[in-house]
Amino acid sequence: MREVAVIGVGQTEVGEHWGVSLRHLALEAVQAAMADAGVVRADALYVGNMLSGELEGQEHLGALVADFAGLRGVEAFKIEAACGSGAAAVRMGYVAVAGGLADLVIVVGVEKMTDTLGPDTTAALAMAADADYEAAHGASFVTLNALVMRRYMHQYGYGHQDFAPFAVNAHQNALANPYAMFRFPVSSEKFRRARMISDPINLLDSSPICDGAAAVVLAPLGETRHQSMATVGIAASAVGTDTLAVHDRNDPLVLAGAELSSQRAYNAAGVRPADIDLFELHDAFTIMAALSLEAAGFADRGRGLALAADGEIGIEGRIPVTTMGGLKARGHPVGATGVYQIVEVVQQLRGLAGENQVPNARVGMAQNIGGSGATVITHILERI
């Protein structure tokens, strides 16, 4: 196997892009990443996306995006793993380059979610869950996470307000990220009073519905050095899975897929949680941020909230999370999110994260979760 580097990154602003189509969002991110890498061609293009068929009536994104991005003729296809589609596409790009099957791969994650009405988007997102035994009973994706959150509060004795630090931190970090959707602060008090979606999950526990695209260029490490910036290598790329349905898990309060994925990534990279300088975790809901911290070994079970309450998740904390705003405040264009996370870790490791720069960041981890915990893709990146 060859070692793999991320030699270029690009992203669009996350938001409600009523004037921009899915293919043009993807194009913008691809062009930005290619310009950053200083390349004009590629051997393959992998597109991470979850909902284009359901929300845009458009499948077959590989060839479509390749054509419109000026890459007509290259190997190209779409990769889907619900909200984990973006990192799944990065994983396939990694496999192609590491395995010696391609020397230059572009991965783009793209999602267009604002063309449809709320109930239709809500129903589409529920496709990440078990259609026959969860969605058929009127459980939205928010509801499934709310069921986990209420039980977590019951079992460990927390109140809703204890989840506030995750939202407060994400919004604080989004302030200085020009690509973030929500560049305004959120107070603990505002968190308490937010509109209820599916109790106990309210609007400020939840990541927003939005549009966006992000892209990376992958190449063998060593053969392609960036002229002016620090080289960032992929030290580990790992996947773990679990049951689609929350009710089928061994323990609904444990992300077993994330435990597997994290452990495999740590083993591959030869690092421990203490070696990780920042963690772009999958905070689709505040409860998922807590469970992710626990599954990845940063907190004991039931103690993820304590870590946040102690201020350890801020830029200067022990384990900074959602350093550019996370899913909560940068935004969660579902199939693009996993690629945004990689782009942000690369920004941090290059030392180009501006006001949000984690001091001396050398090893960063990104973890993208499909569904309520069924597909978990972890990447560990390292400044060479």
Place this chain on the structure above:
Amino acid sequence: MNSVPRNWRLRQQRYRLVGEICESCGVRIFPPRDVCPECETMEQKEVAFSGRGEVYSYSTVYHPPRGFEEFAPYTVALVRLEEGPLVTAQLTDLDSEQVKIGMSVEMVTRRMQSGGEEGPIVYGYKFRPAIQPAAA
């Protein structure tokens, strides 16, 4: 997606809560899945579950997915069946303020979706407060 054959295929589960007992390791399985999640054999026997259980967790839905607007707000629960498995289902015949983790519930058959202009009306299991306390 809400087709007649699709709902018909689930009739044993929707109307009678038919799951499985693994004859190899004894675990009770719902929904049925043929390959045992505990011992990976296919030695399953179909069995109708009692329909009794208790609320493991719950959430009231204020922003329903398409197809469920007429019921909103409604409460979805994870119910721990007395045979062991968890099941996702709506609670019925009570106000959301009355729901508590640990309360005893029992299965009833109710309308799950109206199907709109042309789709099928879907019936299936929901859970209501237990009229008889769960068997000891």
